Amino acid sequence: xxxxxxxxxxxxxxxxxxxxxxxxxxxxxxELRSTxxxxxxxxxxxxxxxxxxxxTLGATxxxxxxxxxxxxxxxxxxxxxxxxxxxxxxDKALLGTDPTxxxxxxxxxDYWLSFGLQxxxxxxxxxxxxxxxxxxxxxxxxxxxxxxxxxSESAVPLPTLGEAIGATLTNFGLLASSAEVRKQxxxxxxxxxxxxxxxxxxxxxxPISVNQLALAESIVPFKFTVNPNLAVKVTGSVALTGEYACxxxxxxxxxIVLALLKKKGTTLTAGFTAGAGITAPAGTGDLIEAFFxxxxxxxxxxxxxxxxxxxxxxxxxxxxxxxxxxxxxxxVNASCAASFSDQAALVYAIDLGEAxxxxxxxxxxxxxxxxxxxxxxxxxxxxxRELRNVTGTAEEIKFTFSVNLLxxxxxxxxxxxxxxxxxxxxxxxxxxxxxxxxxxxxxxVASTPYLADADRLRNVLYEAEVIxxxxxxxxxxxxxxxxxxxxxxxxxxxxSTADLHKNLRLAVLIGELTGAxxxxxxxxxxxxxxxxxxxxxxxxxLMQVFFxxxxxxxxxxxxxxxxxxxxxxxxxxxPADVVDKRRIAVLNxxxxxxxxxxxxxxxxxxxxxxxxxxxxxTFWANAIYHASTPLQETLDALQKVPAGADPSKNANFMKxxxxxxxxxxxxxHDTHAASEHGWPIAVMYTLSGGRTGAMLRARWNSVxxxxxxxxxxxxxxxxxxxxxxxAGGG
Numbered sequence: 245x246x247x248x249x250x251x252x253x254x255x256x257x258x259x260x261x262x263x264x265x266x267x268x269x270x271x272x273x274x275e276l277r278s279t280x281x282x283x284x285x286x287x288x289x290x291x292x293x294x295x296x297x298x299x300t301l302g303a304t305x306x307x308x309x310x311x312x313x314x315x316x317x318x319x320x321x322x323x324x325x326x327x328x329x330x331x332x333x334x335d336k337a338l339l340g341t342d343p344t345x346x347x348x349x350x351x352x353x354d355y356w357l358s359f360g361l362q363x364x365x366x367x368x369x370x371x372x373x374x375x376x377x378x379x380x381x382x383x384x385x386x387x388x389x390x391x392x393x394x395x396s397e398s399a400v401p402l403p404t405l406g407e408a409i410g411a412t413l414t415n416f417g418l419l420a421s422s423a424e425v426r427k428q429x430x431x432x433x434x435x436x437x438x439x440x441x442x443x444x445x446x447x448x449x450x451p452i453s454v455n456q457l458a459l460a461e462s463i464v465p466f467k468f469t470v471n472p473n474l475a476v477k478v479t480g481s482v483a484l485t486g487e488y489a490c491x492x493x494x495x496x497x498x499x500i501v502l503a504l505l506k507k508k509g510t511t512l513t514a515g516f517t518a519g520a521g522i523t524a525p526a527g528t529g530d531l532i533e534a535f536f537x538x539x540x541x542x543x544x545x546x547x548x549x550x551x552x553x554x555x556x557x558x559x560x561x562x563x564x565x566x567x568x569x570x571x572x573x574x575x576v577n578a579s580c581a582a583s584f585s586d587q588a589a590l591v592y593a594i595d596l597g598e599a600x601x602x603x604x605x606x607x608x609x610x611x612x613x614x615x616x617x618x619x620x621x622x623x624x625x626x627x628x629r630e631l632r633n634v635t636g637t638a639e640e641i642k643f644t645f646s647v648n649l650l651x652x653x654x655x656x657x658x659x660x661x662x663x664x665x666x667x668x669x670x671x672x673x674x675x676x677x678x679x680x681x682x683x684x685x686x687x688x689v690a691s692t693p694y695l696a697d698a699d700r701l702r703n704v705l706y707e708a709e710v711i712x713x714x715x716x717x718x719x720x721x722x723x724x725x726x727x728x729x730x731x732x733x734x735x736x737x738x739x740s741t742a743d744l745h746k747n748l749r750l751a752v753l754i755g756e757l758t759g760a761x762x763x764x765x766x767x768x769x770x771x772x773x774x775x776x777x778x779x780x781x782x783x784x785x786l787m788q789v790f791f792x793x794x795x796x797x798x799x800x801x802x803x804x805x806x807x808x809x810x811x812x813x814x815x816x817x818x819p820a821d822v823v824d825k826r827r828i829a830v831l832n833x834x835x836x837x838x839x840x841x842x843x844x845x846x847x848x849x850x851x852x853x854x855x856x857x858x859x860x861x862t863f864w865a866n867a868i869y870h871a872s873t874p875l876q877e878t879l880d881a882l883q884k885v886p887a888g889a890d891p892s893k894n895a896n897f898m899k900x901x902x903x904x905x906x907x908x909x910x911x912x913h914d915t916h917a918a919s920e921h922g923w924p925i926a927v928m929y930t931l932s933g934g935r936t937g938a939m940l941r942a943r944w945n946s947v948x949x950x951x952x953x954x955x956x957x958x959x960x961x962x963x964x965x966x967x968x969x970x971a972g973g974g
Contacts, residue, residue, distance in 0.1 A: 248413070249275040250406070252299075254707040259287070260716075262414035267361075271320065272306035274412070276328075287406035291330070291355045291395055294405045298329040303361065312365075312420055314378055318387070321362040328409060331356040331392075332646070337614075338392065339433065339491060340585040344499050344632035345595065347435070348493060357412045360390040365438075366857070368492035376420035378490025378504050379440030380617030391416035392433035419492055422611035424553050425502075426596060428494045442504060444590065445481040445620035450571060452476050452645045453778065454539055455729050457708035458715045460684065462653040462907035464901050465719025465876075469657060469726040475615035476538035476645060478531055480519050481620070482572055482635045486512035489586055490615075498597035502614065505586040509771070510591070512580075513739045514572035514635075517563055519594060531564040532557065539647055539678075540658050548662035556666060563669045563676060563694050570674030574643040574735035576634045581772030581946040591631035592622045603627065608859045640695050644776060646675035646733050650708055651683055655713065672698040673733040677705075698742045706924045707912045710864075713786045713928075714871050716907055718901065722891055727780040730925050732940075734775040739944070741767045746818040747775055748950065750922030753815050754779075754929050756936040756951050770944040779925055779938035788932045790872045797879060799872030805931075810837065813857060816920045826851035828831045831861075857921055862934060864927065867911040874904040 246268040251276070261268035267942050281299035289296075301324070308320040331338055331350055338348040338356055345714075350356060365377070365385050377387055393412040395402055403411065434521045449708045454472040456784060487507040492705075496501050506512060532550070536543050550557065580587035595609075598604040610621035610628070623630045655661040666684050668677045677687065677696060684693070687701045712728055715796045734747065744767055752759050754777075787794035814831040817824040829835050830851050840846060840858045847854035881900040882891055891897045920926075929938050942950040 246273075246762065248273050248410075249277075250281050250284060250287065250409070251275065251277040252968075253279065254282050255284055257284050259410040259413075261410050265414045265539050266302075266310070267305075267413050267663050270310060271310055273303060274306055274827065276301045278302075279943065283405075284409075287409070288404055291357070291402050291408045292353075292397070292407050294330070296330055296405055297598065298327060298738055300324060301326045301328065311875050312418075312902060315367055317366045318418070319364045319366055321364065322722050325362045327358070327360040327645065328412075329358045329360075330405075330543070331358070337438040339435075339493075340505075342505070342585065342588045343798075344588045345505075345591050346493070346495070346631070351396070351398075355395045355402065355408070356392050357395065357408045358390055358392045358407075359412045360388055361416070363387050363389060376615050377436035377438045377440075378419065378615055378617065379438055379442050379488055381438060381440035385439060388437040389416075389418065390435040390437070392428075392435070394431040396431075400852045419490055419615055421615060421818050422608035425492055425494075425500065425611055425615075426608075428492060430494050430496050435489055437487075437489050437507070439487045441483050441485045441617060442590070443481050443483045443618045443620065444633065444635050445618075446623075446633075447479045448482075448636055449475045449476065449477050450568065450645045451649055452538060453729065453731050454647045454649065454725060455731065456652050457648060457650045457705065458710070458712040458907060459654040459708060460711055460912065462711070462715055463500050463650075463656070464653075464905070465722035466653045466715070466716050466724060467656050468650070468658060468870075469521075469724035470540045470649070471726075472647075473538045473541060476535055478516075478518060478534050479519050480724060483515040483517070484576060484589065484635070485514045485515070486510055498595055500594050500596060502592050502594060502611070503588055503618070504590040506580045506589050508586050508966065511572065511772070512570050512576050516569040516572055516578055518561075518565060520937075531568065532561055534660065535564055537608065539649070540662075543658060543662065545662070546608075548659040550662055550665075553892065556658070557607070559694055560667045563667045566671075567669050567676045570669075570671065571643050571645050572635060574674060577737065577772040577773045578643065578735070578820050578943060579634050579946070585948065588632050589634040590619050593629045593631055594622070595624070595627040598627060600844070615704075616963070643674070643735065643774060644731075644733060645916075646673065646731055648675065648677040648679075648705060650679035654680070668696045668701075669695055670696040670698060670701055673735065675733065677701065688903050702921075707837045709924060709928070710867050710871070711908050713781065713789055714875055714904065717783060717790065718875060718904055720882045722882070727782055728786070730779050730781070730928060732777040732921055732925055734773070734921065734954055736773045737771065739769065739770050739773045742818065742821065744770050744773060744944070745820070746816075746824075747921065748940075749818070750777060750926055751940040751942065751950050752814070753926050754940060756940050761952060765949050770966065772946075773942070773944040775940065775942045777922065777925055777938070777940040779929060779936040781928065781932065781936055785928075785932040785936050789928060790868060790875055797876040799876065800931075802865060802869045806837075806861055808930060809861035809865055809927060810857075812925060812927045813861060813920065816922050816926060823853055827853055827857055830854040831857060860919070860923070863911070868931070870907050870911050871904070874900065874907045878904045 247258045248261050249256050250259050268272040278299045278301045283296050283299050286294045286296045303326040305320055312319040332355055333350050333352045335350055351641045357358055365387050393415045395408055415429055419434050419436050455845055487510045489505045491503050492500055543603045598607055610625050622628050652661050664680050664682050665678050668684050687696050687704050689697055716723055716728055748762055751757055751763055791797050792800045815830045817827055817828050819825050844856040845855050878900040881897040883889045885894045885897055929936055962965055
C-alpha cells in the first residue's frame with residue numbers, strides 16, 4: 245500500500261492507494277495539492293455526509309512518464325493537472341443521457357467519485373498510429389484520462405471521502421488494451437478525452453437523388469431517360485476525425501459497454517475509401533461501377549468506353565470518393581449534433597464471459613483494434629451487440645447524395661453520354677455533376693477542373709431546369725415519361741439564427757408550415773444544420789409554368805411574370821435584415837421597378853443589391869415569356885405528326901423545334917438562379933399553381949424541426965395570400 249499526501253491551503257493529510265495501481269505503483273504519485281479548494285477537513289467525513297463537490301489539483305509524480313509499449317509513452321502534464329469530483333443523485337445520470345448509451349443512473353444511495361488526469365501521448369516518429377484510447381493520433385496529442393468509481397450503500401458501508409479518493413486512485417487505469425479492459429473492476433468507468441481518427445468498415449446504402457437535365461442543344465424529343473435506383477450501395481471504410489471521449493463501463497463481472505462519444509460543440513470530418521476494409525490495403529477499391537449502376541441501371545461501362553485504362557477513370561473515382569466523404573460528414577454530424585452534451589458515435593455492449601479460449605482471443609483482438617482506432621471488428625463478434633454506429637445503422641440520418649446528369653439529352657443513348665462525360669464535385673453540398681467537357685469548363689475554374697464553383701454551378705443548373713421543362717413538354721408523348729426534379733441540399737456545421745430563419749422561409753412559401761409556426765421554432769445556437777428540399781414537376785405542372793391558359797396554350801404576360809417573380813423573391817427575404825428590408829421595398833414598389841426597367845436595372849441609391857434582384861427576375865421572366873410562343877408552335881406541330889410517324893422526320897416539327905431551340909439558347913444563358921438558394925424551387929412552385937407536392941425537411945442540433953407533425957399545409961388557393969404576405973414582411 246502506498247501513502248499519498250493530500251493538501252490544500254489549510255494543511256495536509258495522508259490517503260492510502262492500493263498496491264499495483266497505475267498512479268501509485270507505476271507513476272509513483274507523491275502528492276495531490278489544491279491551492280483553491282479547501283477539502284482536507286472533509287477527508288474524514290463519510291462520502292454521503294461531506295459537502296465536497298470538486299477540486300482542481302496539482303498531482304506530483306516521481307515517474308511522470310508511463311511506457312505504453314515500445315513506441316508510445318504517456319507523459320503526465322506538470323503543474324495543475326488533475327481533478328476530483330463527487331457525483332450524487334442530484335446529478336441524476338453519470339456521463340449524460342444519450343439514449344443510445346445504457347444509462348448509468350445515480351440512485352439515492354449511490355455516490356460516484358472521479359479522478360481526472362491531463363497527459364500527452366508521445367509517439368516515436370510522426371506517423372499516425374493507434375493510441376490505445378479508441379482513436380489513431382499523431383505525436384504529441386493531449387489526452388485527459390478519467391476514472392470513475394461507484395460507492396453504494398446497498399453493497400457495503402460507505403467510506404470516508406479520503407478512503408473513497410484512495411479507492412478511486414487505486415481503480416484509475418488506462419484504456420490501452422484488452423488486458424486493461426479485462427482488469428477493470430465492476431462498478432467503474434474509464435474514459436479518455438482525445439482528438440484523433442477512428443475507422444469503421446462495412447457496406448453502406450446512400451440515398452441518391454438524380455436530376456436529368458437538358459442543355460440548349462438537346463435532341464427533342466428525348467431519345468431515352470434513366471430510371472435510377474433509390475440508393476447507391478458501396479463497400480469500404482469510413483475514417484471519422486474529430487474530438488472524442490472513449491469510455492468503458494464495467495457494469496458487472498462479465499459485462500462492459502464500450503462507447504465513443506463525439507464531444508459537444510465539435511464537428512467530425514469523414515473520409516471514405518472504397519473497398520478498404522480490415523484486411524484490404526487502403527485505396528484499392530473504386531466506386532465507379534457501383535455508382536453508374538445505381539444512376540443508370542444496366543449500363544455497360546466497357547461498351548461506354550469508361551474502362552480502367554481510361555485517363556478519366558482515376559479522376560472520376562477520386563471525385564466520387566470526395567463527394568461520398570462529404571455526404572458521410574454531413575450525415576454523421578447531423579446524427580450527433582447535440583450542443584448541450586457529448587453524443588455517441590459508436591456504442592457496443594460486450595460480454596466478456598466467453599465460453600472458449602478462441603472466443604476470448606477473438607474478443608481481445610477486436611478490443612485491441614478498437615482501442616487502436618479501428619472499430620470494424622466489434623460488430624462481427626457474436627458476444628457484442630451494436631447499440632449505435634453513426635455511419636451505418638438504419639436509424640441514422642442519411643444525407644442525400646445528389647447527382648446531376650447535365651446534358652444527358654444531348655445524346656442518342658446513355659452509353660454515348662458516359663463515353664463523352666467528365667465529373668465535377670460541389671464541395672458545398674457534396675453533389676456531383678456529370679456532364680460533357682465543354683460544359684464542365686463553364687462550372688469550374690482552370691486550377692481545379694474537378695471542383696465546381698458553387699455559384700457558376702447553380703446558375704447553369706437553373707438554366708438547365710428551364711430548358712428541360714420546355715423540352716420535356718415539346719417532346720409530348722414521344723418523350724420517355726419521367727418526372728423532372730428540383731432539389732436543394734444544404735449542410736452547415738454552424739449557421740446564424742438569422743440565416744437559418746431566412747433559409748426556412750421557403751418552407752412557409754411551399755406550405756410546410758405557417759409563418760407563425762416558423763417564428764415559434766427555437767433557433768438558438770443552430771449547429772449541424774441540414775435543409776433538404778425537393779419537388780417533382782410533371783407535364784401538368786410544366787404546362788402551367790409556360791402557359792397562363794394551358795388548354796389554349798396561351799402564354800403568361802411578361803409583366804405578369806415579372807410581378808410573380810418579384811413577389812416570390814420578396815417572400816424569401818428577411819424583413820428584419822437591413823439590406824433585405826430595402827430589397828423587399830424595391831421589389832414591392834411598381835414605380836421603382838419601372839424606373840429600373842427604363843434605366844437598364846440601375847437601382848435606387850439606398851439599395852444597390854436591388855440590381856441583382858432586377859437582373860434575376862427580369863431575365864427569368866424573359867426566358868419563360870420568350871419560350872412560350874415557340875413552345876406552343878412546337879406542340880401544335882407535334883400534334884399534327886401522323887400517328888406512328890417519327891417526329892424527327894417531320895419537316896414542320898423540326899422547323900418549329902429549331903425555332904424553340906434558338907429561343908431557349910438566346911434567353912437562358914442570361915438566366916441566373918438568384919442569390920437566394922430557395923429561388924429555383926420557389927418560383928417554379930408558385931408559377932405551377934402550388935400543387936407540386938414540394939417538401940422541405942430541416943434539422944439541427946440533432947432534432948428534426950420541419951416538417952412539424954401538426955403543420956398546417958396550405959391548399960393551393962392560399963398560395964397568392966402567402967406570397968403577398970411574405971412579400972410585405974408579414
